[in-house]
Amino acid sequence: MAAAAAASGAVEGLKALGKKDVQVVVWAGDGGTVDIGIQALSGAFERNQDFIYVCLHPDTEIVLGDGSIIKIGDFVDEALQKGPTSIKSGIESVPVEVYILSWDGNRFLSKRVIYAQRKAAPKEMIKVITSSGSAITLTKEHKVLIDSPEGPIWKKAEELKSGDMVFAPRKINVATNEPPYILDLILEALGEKVGIQVPVGLKKELKDRLMNEFGTLKEAAAKLKIKLWQLTERSRPITLADLKKICDSTGYSWAEVCEKVDTILVKGGSKLTLAKPTLNEDLCYLLGLLAAEGSFDKKSYRVTFVSKEQVLLDEFRRIYEEAFRGRDILVVASDGGVTYYTVSNPILWALSKALGIKSDPKRVLKLPDDLLASFIQGFFDGDGCAAVSDRGYKKEVRIILSTTNKLIGKRLKMMLQRLGIASSMLHERRYNVIVYSNEDVLNFIARVGTRNPNKMARFEEIGRILERKSRDRKFDLAPAVCARILGELCSKYNVTPSVVDKNLAQIIKGSRKMTKRKCHEILSKLPINEEDPLVKKLKAFISDEFYLDEIKIVKKVKANVKHVYDVTVEDTHVFVPEGAFVISNCYDNEAYMNTGIQKSGSTPFGAWTTTTPKGRIGMKKNMPFIVASHGAPYVATASIGYPLDLANKIEKAKGIEGPKYIHILAPCPPGWRFPMDKTIKIGKLAVDTYIWPLYEIEDGKLRLTMKPKRVPVEEYLRLQGRFRNLSSEDIERIKQMVDEQWEILLRLEAVGKIFPWA
Structure with missing residues (x-):
């Protein structure tokens, strides 16, 4: 059915029901507009039909470019408070500049977010749960990338069904920094509670800086609100928080201070010496052990590790005594084969708190790969297993990480993704993060490993099994x-x-x-x-960048929130909330793209289609002028390469009475023969080469809405396989047509009203 005919019927039906202020937004391609639908479109304009042709739950987490995790609601709310904010059609929008996990059609990588949006929540949303345990709640219109025999396709959340396969990242690529400094990590929890024994030479440098900045040490102490005696008495320590203030106010390198300081004075005057200034693999392994089998007491800064395995107890003792000189293991108690190692150590307590290892270890996700792997290794040795199931005709292998905390299970799953290991989270009595696939099991053994001799032996057994076994299982399916x-x-x-x-x-x-x-x-x-x-x-x-994750449950849920949220990602316009699966955020295809890429009335000169293998000979229809000649009050062209121009035109059209028409260029990767990650670039080049001018015709007057610095036409053509057979004469002809079209538009803009009946 022609799109305009359907829209006309919808408008009349709604008005017959007594609805007022009816606005219908129609999306149609070449068939519904340019060819089959042109008569219906013409009739709709003659009847003056009023239509315009043309998010996520706040608790949903987004993964930023550095590995940070934040709820989208908190992120957008904070951005809107800082402004500047614009409001259009009930949608609050604010420019931002952060990086987020996205998908460019070939791999998962960080892409820049340029806008954040918030709008009133609908009554109902769609909750999608996959076989891996990922769960995302979206608005009904939000699109999800799913597998199909024709390739990846976008499907609205409300149209998803059990059995659909979504594209999930096997590896979360983030920009990691150097190992964090221990002083940095404990600053928030212990800044005012521990003193730093600053080396004499360093203390003199800091005092000289303070006097240069403030004149005297007394004035510096007053301005910075620190105790003067910390500066004047040579042997007195400086609190960690005050030391940071001094660096910030004088411009002295905080990193240099962290490198030079190793002695910390804790409550009671006892000293604790750090072996190394930063987190290292051993310390991260110890923290992983504590995350699995540890407990913490805030009042006494007491940390307890529990285990039945002597090899783990010995490893804990070795690492601890090397990392924290001057703090021995104070209590060793054995009860029923279980041994308790208890230490009173505010630094270890604060490190555990800063990384959230017993509540929400999301900061662990920001660590470099080697430290992250060591943390997982410690957790696995403390509360994990390598299982081999003998089913008679075959043996199945699995890696299991187990926890009673759902959020920790979710984070462990994401940590494994950081290392390129796919897993599922299942809940029975505990939350089990399970690595199924043979390749992922082998990757776990290679990347994570174990320090437990019994588990090493099991890994060797698994290696022998998988050498003889070629059959792959979950998460290895190739796209259809x-x-x-x-x-x-x-x-x-x-x-x-x-x-x-x-x-x-x-x-x-x-x-x-x-x-x-x-x-x-x-x-x-x-x-x-x-x-x-x-x-x-x-x-x-068939790359290892992604895996197909089967949708198990799709259900309607009550929103029960005030707002829903979205972000606009530059270039790709897609992102991967919670590291779960790909969703979209944000149409002249110049051919029938959904039925086999045949020529349409909108196919340009020289373009290949399946019905014009040597390139189209004729010209494409000038749809905006055809519609404008029907007396339309508003006609415009737009391109997905310039989304703000498109958004502004849709917003303007909504405020104009009568039928409006916006002709949008939407490059089609398979039909135009270019990689998906070039979609936005080609949409921009179409405008920048003047092949697709952006203009609007309002009340019969034409106005060019963009006059960009011109780019050679060849740059647009060479990126598309559909123009591969163009001769040099064809290219010159296209350039001539582009020049003539632009000159005509400039002249028409100068004339004023060119459609007097509009």
């Missing part, structure tokens, strides 16, 4: 489109599928599923050109 690509490659290189693999014919027909490993194996047997775009495309689909 891989079967079609293999079929195309067989046809292209004249290969009989059954000669390559006995199951390949069934795989190509879609009657048999295929793992990524199997796809790699088949691809290695084909006589192909490695530079073939089809081959590169297939390899991208």
Whole structure:
């Protein structure tokens, strides 16, 4: 059905029901607008029909570029408080500049967020739960990237169903820094409670800086609100918080101070000497042990580690005594085979608190890979196991990390993703984070490992099992489109599928599923050109960047919140909340993209389609002028490459009575033959080369809304495979047409009202 006809019926039906101020927003492609739908569109304008042609729950967490985790509601609310804020159609928006986990069509990486939005929450939302245990609550319209035989497609949350496969990151790539300084980590909890024995030379440098800045030490102490005797008495310590104030006020390097200081005075005057200024692998392993089998007492700064395994107790003692000189293990008590190691150590207590190891260890996610792996190793040795199940005809292996805390389980799952290890979280009596896939199990053994001899022996057994076992399981499934690509490659290189693999014919027909490993194996047997775009495309689909996670539950839930939230991600316009799966945030395709990429009335000169293999000969229809000639009060062109221009035009159209038309250029990666991550770039180049001018016709007057610095037409054409067969003469003709079109628009803009009946 033509889109305009459907819109007309909707408008009339709503008005018949007594609805007032009816506005219908219509999305339509080439068929519903340019070809089949043009008569309905014409009729709708003649009847003066009023339409415009054209989020997440606050507790949902987002992963920032540095590994930080924050609830989207808190992030957006804070940004809106700082401003500047704009409000359009009930949506509050504010510019921001942070980086967030996104997907560019090939890999997961950090991308810049440019806007944050908030709007009133609907009554109902959609909760999606996957087989890995990921759970996201979205508005009904929010789109999720799912697998299909045609390739990845976007599907509204309300249209999702059990069995749909979403794209989930196997690895969360973040920009990690150097190992954090211990003084930095304990500053918040112990800043006023511990003294730092500052080396004499360093203390003199700091005093000289203070006198240069404030004139006298007395004046410096008064301004900074610190005790003067800390500065004047040579042997007196300076509190950690005051030492940080001095560095901040004088510009002295805090990192240099952290490197030079090693002696800390704690309550009662006892000293504690740090072996190293930063977290290291041993200390992170010890913290992992405590996260699994430790307890903490805030009043006494008492830390207790419990274990039945002497090897872990010995490792705990070794690391502790090396890291904290001057603080021995005070109590060793044994009861029923369980041994308790208790220490009174405010530094270890504060480190554990800063990293949230017993509540929410999200700061651990920001650690460098080696430290993160050591933390997981400690947790695994303390409360994990490597399981081998003998089912007679096969043996199954699993790695299990176990906890009673749901949030800690969720964080462990994300920590494994940092290392490129996919896992599921299941809840029975405890929350078990389980690594299933053979490749992921081997990756865990290599990247995380163990210090427990018994678990080392089990890892060796698993290695032997997996050497003999080629069958992969959960999270190794190849996207459905891989079967079609293999079929195309067989046809292209004249290969009989059954000669390559006995199951390949069934795989190509879609009657048999295929793992990524199997796809790699088949691809290695084909006589192909490695530079073939089809081959590169297939390899991208079977990379280890992502895995397919099956949706288990889709249900409507009450929102029970005041607002819902979203962010706008530069270039990709997608992000990965909670590291779970890919969702979208944000249409002239110049062909019928959803039915086989055939020529439409909107296909430009020279472009390849399946029905114009040598390139289209004729010109595309000038739809904006066709619609404007019908007397439309508002007509505009837009491109997804310039989303703010598009948003402004939609907002303007909503305030104008009568039928409005906005012609949006939406580059199509498969139809135009370019990588998905170039979508926004091509949308911008279309405008910057003047191939797709941005203008509006309001009340019959044309106005160019953007006159960018011009870019050569060739830059737009060369990125698209559909223009690959253009001759130099064809390119010159296109450039001439672009010049003529721009000149005509400039002249029409100068004329004034060009459609007097509008």
